[in-house]
Amino acid sequence: MTHPLQLVGEGLRKEYDRRPVFRDVSFSVSAGETLLVTGRNGSGKSTLVKIICGVLTPGGGTLSFRQDGGVPPGEQRDLVGLVSPYLQMFEEFSAVENLSIAMGIRGLTFDAKAADVLLERVAIFPRRHDAVRTYSSGMKQRVKYAFALIHTPPVLVLDEPMSNLDAEGIAIVRGVMEEQRGRGILVVATNDLSDIGSYDRRVDLNERR
Amino acid sequence: MSAGKSSARAFLRSAGSVFLKDWRSELRTRYAVSALLMFVVTTISIILFSLGSEGASPDALSGMLWVVVFFAAMSGLSRTFVMEEERGTTLTLQLLAPPGAVFFGKLLFNIVLVSGVNAVTVLLYAAFINGFVIRTMSIFIVTVGLASLGFAAAATVIAAIIARANTKGTLYPVLSFPIVLPLLLSVINATRMASEGAFFTEAAGEFQLLISYIVVVVVASSMLFEFIWKD
Numbered sequence: 001m002t003h004p005l006q007l008v009g010e011g012l013r014k015e016y017d018r019r020p021v022f023r024d025v026s027f028s029v030s031a032g033e034t035l036l037v038t039g040r041n042g043s044g045k046s047t048l049v050k051i052i053c054g055v056l057t058p059g060g061g062t063l064s065f066r067q068d069g070g071v072p073p074g075e076q077r078d079l080v081g082l083v084s085p086y087l088q089m090f091e092e093f094s095a096v097e098n099l100s101i102a103m104g105i106r107g108l109t110f111d112a113k114a115a116d117v118l119l120e121r122v123a124i125f126p127r128r129h130d131a132v133r134t135y136s137s138g139m140k141q142r143v144k145y146a147f148a149l150i151h152t153p154p155v156l157v158l159d160e161p162m163s164n165l166d167a168e169g170i171a172i173v174r175g176v177m178e179e180q181r182g183r184g185i186l187v188v189a190t191n192d193l194s195d196i197g198s199y200d201r202r203v204d205l206n207e208r209r
Numbered sequence: 210m211s212a213g214k215s216s217a218r219a220f221l222r223s224a225g226s227v228f229l230k231d232w233r234s235e236l237r238t239r240y241a242v243s244a245l246l247m248f249v250v251t252t253i254s255i256i257l258f259s260l261g262s263e264g265a266s267p268d269a270l271s272g273m274l275w276v277v278v279f280f281a282a283m284s285g286l287s288r289t290f291v292m293e294e295e296r297g298t299t300l301t302l303q304l305l306a307p308p309g310a311v312f313f314g315k316l317l318f319n320i321v322l323v324s325g326v327n328a329v330t331v332l333l334y335a336a337f338i339n340g341f342v343i344r345t346m347s348i349f350i351v352t353v354g355l356a357s358l359g360f361a362a363a364a365t366v367i368a369a370i371i372a373r374a375n376t377k378g379t380l381y382p383v384l385s386f387p388i389v390l391p392l393l394l395s396v397i398n399a400t401r402m403a404s405e406g407a408f409f410t411e412a413a414g415e416f417q418l419l420i421s422y423i424v425v426v427v428v429a430s431s432m433l434f435e436f437i438w439k440d
Contacts, residue, residue, distance in 0.1 A: 050300075053304060054304075055300060055303040055304060055439065056439075057439060077304065077305070077306075077307070080304075082304055086297065086300065087300055087301060087304075088296060088297035088298050088300070088301055089298075089301070090230065090234070090296075090298055090301070091296065092234055092237050092238055093233070093234070101226065101230050102305055104222065104223075104225075104226030104229065104230075105223050105226040105227055105230070105302070105305040105306045105310070106223065106305055106306070107218075107219030107220065107222045107223040107226075107310075108219075
């Protein structure tokens with residue numbers, strides 16, 4: 001019997017300069033499920049997102065990815081794709097070059113056709129060779145989705161997923177969320193429940209201070 | 210064994226891709242090259258005007274060459290990390306690569322950059338500064354090569370530290386000086402030997418010191434880098 005991928009947080013805690021952000025945060029979410037993270041401004045939603053993505057170390061507790069055969073610590077990075085307002089693209093490069101750079105730095109092979117399909121999906125294809133610095137903020141947000149999905153991560157983490165998007169962009173993101181639910185784990189940090197529709201697990205950081 | 214090999218290959222590929230990203234970015238923006246070359250030209254001009262037609266001792270000229278190289282390196286090499294911080298792409302790199310791959314990619318970029326700038330500096334200095342004569346070229350070439358590696362190694366980790374500080378510009382040379390001082394003393398000595406016409410074997414002690422310095426700085430930096438980079 002095989003076990004699907006699980007993302008498990010146990011007793012997570014974080015402080016900045018001894019000021020507690022949150023404490024005793026625990027959750028468990030499996031492939032096919034959605035974890036919703038809510039909390040008022042400053043409650044630590046983005047901090048928890050960064051811990052899940054492995055770029056911040058928690059002050060206490062553990063975060064683990066569990067699947068058959070285990071996940072080597074160095075490979076956790078490749079399990080996650082992140083979209084957030086504070087994630088920036090390499091703006092002197094085009095959208096295609098950003099995806100190629102991302103795959104190269106991950107140590108993976110870049111598939112130009114897969115990149116084109118992805119850029120078509122987020123409606124950036126006609127401008128794919130223009131430098132990202134020439135894009136509008138909504139277009140940059142769409143490139144972030146391509147950037148997060150290019151390595152088909154089993155865990156997709158979205159912080160304020162609808163930032164800067166128009167109606168067409170919101171529809172694209174809803175499609176991406178739906179597809180991710182069928183493929184792996186979806187983590188969404190937002191206070192706008194209309195962004196997400198339904199969810200399976202919820203962490204309310206207002207209760208964890 | 211094969212898993213180890215493939216993860217080593219992925220690490221090298223990752224570090225190489227960080228280097229290529231920075232290299233292509235530099236070709237497009239020319240931030241670091243412009244800053245470094247402007248600094249070198251300005252400083253050599255000032256030395257030229259100060260000396261006028263009067264000469265200076267080989268010791269003084271050797272020292273002045275490395276003063277130019279030190280401040281040029283310190284003004285340009287910090288860009289690799291400061292630019293990531295200013296453009297908000299530090300998080301992007303953290304998501305993509307293990308800390309070690311980022312460190313070695315940035316180190317490789319700084320080695321290429323400082324080697325090129327050192328070559329230009331030495332050529333301009335030799336062409337325009339009266340009395341700067343190299344009699345043992347082999348000592349001088351090895352010294353410039355090792356100095357480039359040493360400056361790049363020290364500058365890379367210091368840049369990673371100061372990229373997070375608010376006072377980046379002033380902090381960099383101040384923090385760098387005590388770390389780079391052993392390197393500076395050795396390269397000044399070796400350059401003086403080269404200009405006095407010493408035999409290559411006479412400079413072996415300085416070369417051993419420089420190689421030890423590079424190894425210690427690279428090993429210590431690669432071990433500390435994860436703590437600097439991650440939180």
